[in-house]
Amino acid sequence: MSAAAAVAPLRFGVSEPYDLALSLRAAASFAHGRVDPAATTEEVLRSPVRIAGVATLLEVREAATEPPALEAVARPAASPEAVEALARRLVNADLDLLPFYERAYDHPLLGPLTSSLRGLKAFRPATLFQMLVMAATEQQISLVAAYHIYGRLVERFGEPVDGLMVFPRSQALAEASLEELRECGLSQRKAEYIGGLAQLVSSGNLDLEALDSLPDDEVRAQIMAIRGFGLWSADYLLIRGLGRPDVVPEGDLGIQTLLGRLLGDGGRLTPEGVHRVLEPLAPYRGVAVFYLLAGTRLGLV
DNA sequence: TACCAGGTAAAAA
């Protein structure tokens, strides 16, 4: 089959409710107009990914609303099983929002917000490696500064597909010199962290994808054993990379500030304060934080 | 200009 041949879209159901267009708008609002792991248009998730080692453009769009279904197309074509698995992961298809909405119903802020944002889910990145590199890049500096650095890494070491860049292979970052990594704007330390992580992954000594089947605490233990990755990075991976719905990095400055403004006295909360104000939303505290962030970005709170 | 921003490891006390 030639690359130009028509590719049949692959259709799959997602848990109800789901609003892809709303999720795309929320994702775009987080990007500060800069790099986004998933490039978006109005209605279609266009994601540069690697499937069986091949740089591929994966497009996901809405196919039906009741019950919600999506369709995915990969170019070049790939095995339907791999395409569906990756598409389901990108859109967080298996997350069930209804128990979260039930929990949030009585909450003064999240009650109205979950009704405005019904069907919203966070996208997940294609790989956990990519997520950890993002985490290390974002450590301590502003998100805007981190996005610039991250963009340079992807531009320099990634692989083009249809005008977008697939995130670099671990091998590419493992082979990069510390100086090359620093030229992207990383500190010496972070260059070491990311280079070290890339070597662990590319050598086969660390199987990040195997973390998916482990409980939260075992994932934390494995991540925190890697130099440069502490509790914050482990929690960041759990909520954003693995979609574990109850995880919140309580030491996160951005979350402390956000929750202080929305649920506290206006000032930044302590980690204990973050824990206290989110307690009523367990076991969906991480999802709740995402809704508060999205609500802020979209001008709803 | 100086300071802070979605941390972390290593040095110093």
Next chain:
DNA sequence: TTTTTACATGGT
């Protein structure tokens, strides 16, 4: 054992 420090970029 606990506290302090260095780190790189970008916005204010």
